[in-house]
Amino acid sequence: MLRTVAAVLVDGFATFEFGTICEVFGIDRTEDGVPPIEFRVCAEHPGQPVRTSIGMRFIPEQGLDALHGADLVAVPACDIRDEYPPAVLDALRQAANRGSTLLSVCSGAFMLGAAGLLDGRRCTTHWRYVDSFAARFPDALLDPDVLFVDDGAVITSAGTAAGIDACLHLVRRELGSAPAAAIARRMVVPPQREGGQRQFVELPIPDCEGDSLGPVLTWMLEHIAEEHPVSALAKRARLSERTFARRFVAETGTTPHRWLTTQRVLAARQLLEQTTLGIDEVAERCGFGSAALLRHHFHRVVGVSPTDYRRTFAQRPA
Template sequence: MALSTVAAIATSPMSLFEMSIAGEVFGLDRTDDGVPPFTFLTCGERPGEAVPTTSGGHFVPTHTWRDAVSADLVVIPAGGIKDTYPDELLDTIRDAHRQGATILSICTGAFILAEAGLLDGLSAVTHWRYAEQFASRFPRTQVSMDVLYIDHGSIVTGAGTAAGIDACLHLVRRELGASVATRIARRMVVPPQRDGGQRQYVEAPVPDSDCESIQPVLDHITRHLDAAHAVPELARLAMMSERTFARRFVKETGTTPHKWVVQQRVLRARELLEQTDLPVDSVAAQSGFGSAALLRSHFQTVVGTSPQRYRREFSAR
């Protein structure tokens, strides 16, 4: 997929925050920072006509829904959940997908994507608060709570609210490489890649113990990815028991220490493969995998391709 023209769909009512996520990632000119330019369109039923937002204000799109058909990426931000959606809106999404566009839903935007029939037989995410409602309404789609976004190639769904940032940056990373995604994330002052799922937010978004955050431990790990990181050692750094540390780690990151370390090492390996000519053995050593065989195994699992193939795809960019 080319990633040049991005169209964001405005529906009534529309979530201004999720629309702003798309605009922040794809609508700002960051060519001075080495980010390729995007053509960003805001598309509504009638251009120039104010669309009510869920926060009480209004948003004025500049293009029609049908203008999104020729886009490379169509973003469906969150909005009001309705029993039915306009045929023109659903036809626009189907036609854009048929012509090769990637369709990304954010939060409750997944309801529109599912209503268009594009999630049949797939897994998807939406805001955790509406997951049961979504599952009941669209039984042919499997709802997940374990990830922040799901990528099926031409169909991507992002979970609640800020997970839309993760999904957008993921698409930038997928199409333009980790370096470009990191530049955008740095300007937005957000992590280039978060780990975990929505379960950590469902009932206890703030850990209920009196211990301090494990963020200093996470920072220590990322500064020393080439070192071994056993749970007993990390628990000592956090000044917690191993059991408390493991429980806190899952609450704050949404995953286990081992999986989190592997994901961070893969992210570091991607950057080295894109930005350097280091041999794969050296990339493995600097990213903490120790051997090229171990790097290849984890890289294939996380990224879905080999380090060599990934380098051929992204290093030229």
């Protein structure tokens, strides 16, 4: 059951992500059929101001002892740092040992990781931080593609709005679909979103560490709808096929086919965002040949279908 929720704040916490936790768990929605939830806001030094990530000050009234008896301990996003307050990390570990569920929003996963609570667990964080997170917590089982991960006693979410998804999921898990739908309706958000965070990840053109293939890469992009067999590319680069393939991987980190496929998906994203072209025409202009092939590669790279992506990201007149 979910009767008591405690949010833990440290200096540099993010106001929006904290507000997400407050919105889902801290507002009395009993008139909408949501069971009452006791909401506590805690910090290491109660009654003293805690600085937000944008310089404001917030004064929690309760200390870390208020984590005792909490069914859920929530950690909003906060500034990523080398060290977190030892007392807060210890309080999180004690809460986990007592059987509390822990939830993090966005970079809050770093604090759970610093407390050693993600070792051997599936988890996620914002896509911008996945490399640094993986390097810092190699024993965590990081999934960079999803909006949130429910690993039972620990729930982690990706950036900002994904925290809403994770919080509503927890309500659905503990209290049922009706309370989750009621809260979502009041927040004017979908009770459950489809897809993962891959659809939001920037996909820049892969860096080419050398410059010998630069003209070939540029030519491929300028003729993206055409077929590009390795033999023809090697001839353009004035290299043997074997040397070209080896140098391509060395300079781009991937094969010509995979590089070109990623660039075609990038081009399709732009057309889906900026034009009203049909899926068949988008596929043709990007070199996929058929809508079915576009859907296959688009879903593999972005995580959602081209239609769903356009529905979310298409530019529309005000």
